[in-house]
Amino acid sequence: MRRRAARLARVAGVLPLVPLLGGCAAIPAGEQERSPTAVAAAPLPQPSNADQPAAVVLDGPAVQGGVVLGTAPAGTRALTLNGVAVRVAGDGRFLLGFDRDAGASAALVATLADGRTVTRTLTVASRGWRIERLDSLPRISQPSAEFARRRPAELAQIAAARRIDGDADGWRQRFVWPATGHISGLFGAQRIxxxxxxxxxxxxxxxxxxxxxxxxPADGVVILAADTPFTLEGNLLMIDHGYGLNSAFLHLSRIDVAVGQRVRQGQSIGAVGATGRATGPHLHWGMKWNEARIDPLLVAGEMSR
Structure with missing residues (x-):
């Protein structure tokens, strides 16, 4: 018995006791507890930038009576502003114009070669206009018979000239004033x-x-040079600057260029006068982008003299 007891004692002194605590084994001495290795979840697939078409970029804000240059995404095959086609040059550059009474927003849509579309909603900044209320005066009297006879043909000539949209690059330039002096009439002013x-x-x-x-004021091609003074505009000269933008110069005393002639920015094209319906000598400079009337003051900037 003593031999058996001694043998059991020797076994107990050599082998550590392993308690059974809910099936968890004790941590051997000298080892730190380690957390189980975390298994990272697979990342969700992200769309490739190559799958996203580039945005339509504008060089400035959209403003009533103003124009702005922009760049279309690569591969653009069509561009529209409120559903109206906009010409895009080979390098992706284009021009937009906003009428004096343009709405508060406009939709610019580029259609890419693969059929996808890129839409940008533009906020068009409004402007205040000089409004003069003449409650004691009626509107101007009815036009004369001579005016009524001549005016339709004059308007037809102006409309035909404005339909010409050539390859001039003046629309890309920073415009200069065609004449400098006192500004006696502002774009958008109206009498009630x-x-x-x-x-x-x-x-x-x-x-x-x-x-x-x-x-x-910029490079272009002459699209109208009146042979005789028009009833309202007098000696009228019009220049196409390309991509829907054109200038009209009214009341000239003379015209120094001919239809079809290319002109360069700063080149002399005529002289100021008071022909047509004018109360005194002055230059009336008007601009249009397609059907939108544009404020030349926004195109040429502040006049320096």
Whole structure:
């Protein structure tokens, strides 16, 4: 018995006791507890940047009466502004114009070669206009018979000229003033006669003496040079700057260029006068982008003299 007891004691002194605590084994001495290795979840697939078409980029804000240059995404095969086609140059550059009465927003949509579309909603900044209310005066009297006879043919010539949209690159340039002097009439100004609105002023008037040279504000092609004075515009000259943008110069005393002639920015094109319906010598400079009337003051910037 003593031999058996001694043998059991020797076994107990050599082998550590392993308690059974819910099936968990004790941590051997000298080892630190380690957390189980975490298994990282597989990341969700992210769309490749290559799958996302580039955005339509504008160089500035959209403003009533203003223009802005932009760049279309690579591969654009069509661009529209409120559903109207916009010309895009080979390098992706384009021009937008916003009428004096343009709405608060506009939809610009680029259609890519693969059929996808890129849409950008533009916020068009509104402007305040000089409104003069003449409650004691009626609107101008009915036009004369001579005016009524001549005017349709004049308007047809103007409309035909504006339909010309050539390859001139003047639309890319920073425009200069065709004449410098006192600004006597602002774009967008309007008179209200006894509550009835008259037509708003469609250009900028620069009051300078008769004979003052008029220069091309940007490169372009002459699309109209009146042979005889028009009833309202007098000696009228129009220049296409390309991609829907054109300039009109009214009341000239003379015209120095011919239809189809290419002109360069700063080149002399005529002289200031008071022909047509004018109360004194001045240059009326009007601009249009497609059907939108544009404020030349926003295109040429502040006049420096």
């Amino acid at each position: 006669y006894r509550g009835e609105p008259g037509s708003y002023h469609s250009g900028v008037d620069v009051a300078v003496p008769t004979g003052t040279p008029v220069v091309a």
